[in-house]
Amino acid sequence: MFLVCTRRCGGTLFRALFAEVEVDAAGAYQDHQVTQPGFVCLNCGSPALDLGEVPAAMEADAREEEAETAVMADVLCPVCETRVQLDANMECPNCGSPLEVA
Helix, strand or coil: CCCEEECCCCCCCCEEEEEEEECCCCEEEEEEEEEEEEEEEECCCCCCEHHHHHHHHHHHHHHHHHHHHHCCEEECCCCCCCEECCCCEECCCCCCEECCCC
């Protein structure tokens, strides 16, 4: 984990917003668990980002874009009767009519 302030104020202390803290009967800290990523810079109060998550997020975005542009099948358009490659758009690039895979 590598946290940075989104305002780039130079702060180095952050607060976890969604964390569960375990204490003993006397109220002394025992353990903690971050239940959802979310951090605030204690220097200026701005949200903080975990730069360690950036590569995974970029990879997920790339996979999503690839899936959207992947060719699913070749079909014949029922309106203009042109053979087109069916992709995520699900419409004929020639006439714009909606296409379906049987």
